[in-house]
Amino acid sequence: VEGPGNIKNRGNALRQASAWRGSHGSLLGVLALAVMLGTVTWLFLASRDPYITETLVRQSEVVLQPRVYTVECSEDYDNYKRYPGCTPQTCGRAIIDNSVTREEAKSLRKLAERGLALAGSDGGASILDLHSGALSMGKQFVNIYRYFGEQLSDVFSEKDFSLYREVRARIQAVIAKTYDLDPSLLYLTKPTFFSRINSTQAKTQHDEYWHPHIDKVTYGSFDYTSLLYLSDYGADFTGGRFIFMDSNGNRTVEPRAGRISFFSSGSENLHRVEEVSWGTRYAMTVSFTCDPAHAIADPVMPITPV
Numbered sequence: 001v002e003g004p005g006n007i008k009n010r011g012n013a014l015r016q017a018s019a020w021r022g023s024h025g026s027l028l029g030v031l032a033l034a035v036m037l038g039t040v041t042w043l044f045l046a047s048r049d050p051y052i053t054e055t056l057v058r059q060s061e062v063v064l065q066p067r068v069y070t071v072e073c074s075e076d077y078d079n080y081k082r083y084p085g086c087t088p089q090t091c092g093r094a095i096i097d098n099s100v101t102r103e104e105a106k107s108l109r110k111l112a113e114r115g116l117a118l119a120g121s122d123g124g125a126s127i128l129d130l131h132s133g134a135l136s137m138g139k140q141f142v143n144i145y146r147y148f149g150e151q152l153s154d155v156f157s158e159k160d161f162s163l164y165r166e167v168r169a170r171i172q173a174v175i176a177k178t179y180d181l182d183p184s185l186l187y188l189t190k191p192t193f194f195s196r197i198n199s200t201q202a203k204t205q206h207d208e209y210w211h212p213h214i215d216k217v218t219y220g221s222f223d224y225t226s227l228l229y230l231s232d233y234g235a236d237f238t239g240g241r242f243i244f245m246d247s248n249g250n251r252t253v254e255p256r257a258g259r260i261s262f263f264s265s266g267s268e269n270l271h272r273v274e275e276v277s278w279g280t281r282y283a284m285t286v287s288f289t290c291d292p293a294h295a296i297a298d299p300v301m302p303i304t305p306v
């Protein structure tokens with residue numbers, strides 16, 4: 001029962017409580033902090049892909065000098081004739097963001113969008129190869145030069161083809177400079193194509209772009225593979241990161257419009273593309289060989305405007 005006699009007791013109780021807080025309050029604070037840190041760490045780890053060991057370059061970064069990662073060359077090149085000044089002596093990967101401008105990447109994406117709008121795969125992955133004319137259509141491919149003929153003059157212009165040639169030459173120059181090669185000894189080889197990927201389910205094997213592969217095993221003529229990204233990871237699409245699959249870890253490159261990623265094509269660069277989970281990813285694949293017998297000419301505008 002409350003009464004005046006209890007006031008003193010209450011005062012004691014208050015003094016005891018504040019003494020308790022004084023000695024234990026900081027302990028509680030530390031505990032709360034530990035719980036918070038634990039939660040943040042858990043959220044961070046849970047949001048990370050357990051298979052990704054390292055991100056080589058983020059989308060938000062701008063790489064102004066080639067960022068080079070050297071790996072030991074595989075023996076794949078021994079199965080082919082060696083071309084001094086071209087055949088990889090130093091193998092690896094490199095990334096550069098200022099050889100092609102974002103404006104140029106945008107123009108190339110528009111070109112790809114217009115071409116791919118003519119058809120496209122039923123699955124999530126379509127390609128357009130301006131050299132051979134191959135374009136995904138439904139569950140197969142058509143040759144745009146045969147199938148669309150003169151209609152193409154409404155879709156492509158000579159400017160598109162000259163931009164492709166200009167950018168191809170610049171990629172060739174940066175590969176040669178980075179690996180100390182004679183640029184005139186590298187030749188464009190096939191296939192060279194634009195790709196468009198979204199999250200629609202694969203309908204045929206052609207749509208299954210995510211399997212690990214080695215370019216030199218798939219295409220014997222390849223010595224250097226390059227990718228020019230035409231859209232931005234995180235902004236235009238999610239998923240779709242490029243992954244180098246090394247025995248000691250998976251290393252990714254996040255696509256960025258205007259970013260060139262290039263690498264020696266042998267087994268030292270086993271890779272895959274992560275499945276796109278949202279949005280549309282555009283890229284251009286440009287590959288080079290040291291073997292003149294596998295050289296191809298730059299694509300040219302096939303239709304003379306009337």
Ligand SMILES: *[C@@H]1O[C@H](CO)[C@@H](O)[C@H](O)[C@H]1NC(C)=O
Nearest residue numbers: 120123124197198199200279
């Ligand atoms: C993927 O692209 C195709 C072709 O433009 C389109 O028909 C399809 O709806 C797209 N899928 C998604 C999930 O956006």
Ligand SMILES: *[C@@H]1O[C@H](CO)[C@@H](O)[C@H](O)[C@H]1NC(C)=O
Nearest residue numbers: 051053245246247248249250
């Ligand atoms: C790399 O990723 C694959 C899945 O794509 C996984 O099976 C493999 O264990 C990963 N490698 C390493 C070393 O983490």
